[in-house]
Amino acid sequence: xxxxxxIGGGLSxxxxxxxxxxxxxxxxxxxxxxxxxxxxTAHSRGMVRVYDPQPExxxxxxxxxxxxxxxxxxxxxxxxxxxxAYFLAPENIEQARRFVERQDNADxxxxxxxxxxxxxxxxxxxxxxxxxxxxxxxxxxxxxxxPRIAARALTxxxxxxxxxxxxxxxxxRIRQQxxxxxxxxxxxxxxxxxxxxxxxAAPHLLDQPxxxxxxxxxxxxxxxxxADHPNLCLxxxxxxxxxxxxxxxxxxxxxxxxxxxxTPEDLAxxxxxxxxxxxxxxxxxxxxxxxxxISVHVGHDGYTEDFLPILRTPSDSAAGAFxxxxxxxxxxxxxxxxxxxxxxxxxxxx
Numbered sequence: 001x002x003x004x005x006x007i008g009g010g011l012s013x014x015x016x017x018x019x020x021x022x023x024x025x026x027x028x029x030x031x032x033x034x035x036x037x038x039x040x041t042a043h044s045r046g047m048v049r050v051y052d053p054q055p056e057x058x059x060x061x062x063x064x065x066x067x068x069x070x071x072x073x074x075x076x077x078x079x080x081x082x083x084x085a086y087f088l089a090p091e092n093i094e095q096a097r098r099f100v101e102r103q104d105n106a107d108x109x110x111x112x113x114x115x116x117x118x119x120x121x122x123x124x125x126x127x128x129x130x131x132x133x134x135x136x137x138x139x140x141x142x143x144x145x146x147p148r149i150a151a152r153a154l155t156x157x158x159x160x161x162x163x164x165x166x167x168x169x170x171x172x173r174i175r176q177q178x179x180x181x182x183x184x185x186x187x188x189x190x191x192x193x194x195x196x197x198x199x200x201a202a203p204h205l206l207d208q209p210x211x212x213x214x215x216x217x218x219x220x221x222x223x224x225x226x227a228d229h230p231n232l233c234l235x236x237x238x239x240x241x242x243x244x245x246x247x248x249x250x251x252x253x254x255x256x257x258x259x260x261x262x263t264p265e266d267l268a269x270x271x272x273x274x275x276x277x278x279x280x281x282x283x284x285x286x287x288x289x290x291x292x293x294i295s296v297h298v299g300h301d302g303y304t305e306d307f308l309p310i311l312r313t314p315s316d317s318a319a320g321a322f323x324x325x326x327x328x329x330x331x332x333x334x335x336x337x338x339x340x341x342x343x344x345x346x347x348x349x350x
Contacts, residue, residue, distance in 0.1 A: 222282060
């Protein structure tokens with residue numbers, strides 16, 4: 001019998017598997033597709049940064065950036081620290097200034113800077129940012145990850161420590177037994193002392209599945225000439241849009257109004273409309289028109305109304321939960337998984 005079964009093989013499940021195995025637990029992760037192959041893990045923009053207007057998420061993200069710096073040192077293919085500029089809505093500048101000046105953020109090197117400094121670093125930035133006197137948080141250690149590669153790398157590291165992972169397992173239900181929980185599949189079941197649900201936008205195994213809703217993630221990719229290639233991650237808080245560089249020659253823009261539904265199967269996305277919206281945001285962010293649209297990439301994530309994750313302690317009578325992160329969770333999920341597993345063990349829940 002396993003100490004813990006983790007249901008879900010996205011970034012959340014893989015992070016839990018790694019954290020559990022680091023603590024010496026016998027851990028098994030089951031995924032109904034392939035590790036890293038679905039939900040926000042497969043489609044998130046993957047930007048890693050510290051500042052977030054939601055204070056609790058900013059604290060999570062601070063630990064998350066440290067994790068990615070350390071883990072990325074051994075996996076340069078998954079973390080690209082190119083720097084990020086977060087252009088603030090005017091009404092949030094003072095709140096952001098206080099956050100940047102906090103002593104516990106000193107090692108991140110963040111600064112509040114005028115748009116002109118960002119334009120010097122990123123010549124592709126639209127000149128209106130400088131003309132309008134916009135202010136941005138410059139995060140030199142920020143960048144982006146590939147969540148799919150990250151989920152696989154975390155799973156591989158956990159397996160090297162003795163954990164197990166099985167792909168292609170569809171879980172039907174979780175049943176309480178006399179002294180354990182039984183995770184039932186279509187052909188049998190697996191026993192464990194504890195179970196944790198980490199299924200993102202498919203929370204049907206939770207006691208309150210309605211707490212997590214599904215929202216589309218729609219990114220548009222564009223090609224560029226090398227001379228015009230944007231070289232930083234950009235976020236415009238006021239416009240609700242963002243840009244993430246890819247390899248030289250292409251980049252991604254997002255911000256198109258998301259579709260929302262109770263389940264991923266019910267999402268209705270108009271790709272043409274999304275491309276028009278993201279093209280408009282591309283024109284907002286970049287000063288040149290020397291870019292050509294390539295494609296629209298439609299995915300989905302699971303989110304809560306306040307964007308805070310659902311974290312429930314596992315017990316001998318009910319599954320725990322580690323989900324509802326949305327695409328914004330990529331920056332801090334592994335660090336939070338380590339924190340939660342450690343806390344659950346200290347309280348005797350694992």
